[in-house]
Amino acid sequence: MKNRIVVVAAAAIFAVAAATLAAPAAEKLKVGFIYLGPVGDFGWTYQHEIGRQNLVKALGDKIDTTYLENVNEGPDSERSIEQLARTGHKLIFTTSFGYMDPTIKVAAKYPKVDFEHATGFKRAANVSTYSGRFYEGRYIQGMIAAKMSKTGVLGYIVSFPIPEVISGINATILGAQTVNPNIKVKIIWVSTWFDPGKEADAAKALADQGADVLMQHTDSPAAMQIAAQRGIYAFGQDSDMIKFGPKSQLTAIIDNWAPYYIQRTNDVLNDSWKSTDTWGGLKSTLVVMAPYTNMPDDVKKLASDTEAAIKAGTLHPFKCPVVDQDGKTVECKGGDHLDDGQILSMNFYVKGVDDKIPGK
Template identity: 55%
Template sequence: MESRIKFNRLVAGGIFVAASMMLGSGPIFAEEKLKVGFVYPSPIGDNGWSHRHEVGRQDVIAHFGDQIETTFVESVPEGPDATRVITQLALTGHELIFTASFGFMEPTLQVAEKFPNVHFENNTGFKTAPNVSVYNARFHEGRVVFGTIAGMMTETNTVGYVASFPIPEVIMGINAFTLAAQKVNPDVEVKVVWVNTWYNPALEADAAQVLLDQGADFITQHTNSPAPCQRAEEAGVFCFGQDADMSQFAQKAHLTGIVNNWGPYYIRRVQDVLDGTWETDHTWDGISGGLLMMAPYNDTLSDDVKAAATKVEQALKDGTLNPFAGPITNANGEMVIDEGEALTDKQVHEMNWFVQGVDGELPT
């Protein structure tokens, strides 16, 4: 069983939520079925981020059947609106709530403090609490594969990157992409355009056009819609998809993409709640852990490029390749990590600098 709740309906119910909180009401727990809530920052039809979370929810429904009841709320703005939506889910008996955005981290923590018996899971955040876990994928690993392909194939040595927000998750992806590209082609320069949104197809397409106008013959992205790939297809250049297999939108341009695979994680955490074994955790898995997969390689890739990409993917999977192994120099020409050493996960999580070869301002 499932419920689909539009964001505007929840906003309309805000007075009820506020009144219930003032009266000290707690969540009303389901007696027979575990109620599981999902909060998405963009529409499930975005063909990217929220779509793949929705696929994960459907995996949960298929696995547990009548043991659970799920609700999802799409297109929820980050900030106070998210707090209201998460609160409403807690008040209506949802005992496990997944909030699928970095911008939902603080609202999740605020609501979790008021509902200590509800389990919360925030995607891409870093702060935990006794009843709040965080989970994320090593998206930057996929961009190592991207960089390898782009470095081998670019003719202009200029590669474009449509970036959402200057948070570590995005910055580490830009840096991993750049390092991988330069590993096979030291002359590669990566130009970055910030759009300050996760999902705005028109703005994403405009950003891709800016990069094309600057000579980019590859477009990659850390935004949710297929618009950058569609613009690349129109311009006759190559692209890499984000979050989901976007090849249907750019059959010639799309060489591969990152595919987020949340279903196995969601199933495991729902089972933990059903078993009474749920505990706060911090999950950060990549290709090896199955949270991240690569979209099929385009048949137009030459044998040597495909072999190199496959080799990199396998090395990431078996742990023999560290994307942030030294030597690494930052954009100011300063040595960050020496040869023979590598950045720690903590250093990667706190990344707020560009590697040498990235052309673009890093907003504060």
């Protein structure tokens, strides 16, 4: 899913193999992680690495962890996952969408190893899936953005038109419309998850065209820096980016994987691991909002109240009726809100988005 630098993790694999040969016979549980990017990307992979580090802090006396970074999606990843399985890892986290089929394939060969695949939808007896309800955070961001924007124009930098990104845009707009029904959003598709220069260019284009609150579904802090330079607002993505825009960041959606990693590892240690499908949001703290900064107290209160309502289950970002771009009411499969299946496969814009989904 995330297409980044082409680096083969061969060296890392050799290192793992060597470490395995030299490992003492201690009976610690070996937990492996497969990362898409470098651990220092300050975004997606970085947050998984933080999760791993916290796991080591919590259970370090009972487990050994290994990670392979810069693992390409596709055939390379299958080799890397299998390498971990073969070297005695009993629990393996594969942390990107594109590892889905390789994970399922390797899992079939190693029935005694438990696998955890992030953001996918294929499961097996020894494969669980997990992801975050990031749209909940986006809804709050939409409200804040509408409150803070003077021009009434938001700028949104996006990567690829997959359901997770589309549902993020929709949640943002639905949140913003509760504050300002006429809010406008300018959307720029940069067709990459990670190209700081291009993300910065897109941010400049949006600022030039009057957007005064920027948000992004790409991985680098470039847009935040442009916002800081131009004296406008922005939201952090994946991790807290306040360092890059101390006067610009309103909040950030933080992926908080540690509690999940600790719980699942404990399950394996207690022999109670079962194949599950976890889609956690603000309530389960898989998604965490960075401190609400650079905004007046009433906006802060609105944001925290909304956050509390989402946590309590009294507010759903996709509460019915949801009206699509063409004015058609979307079928309401989840009672009073769209159901998870509809959100996970979302491929329409809600009313008020003045853009066309690429390829539609």
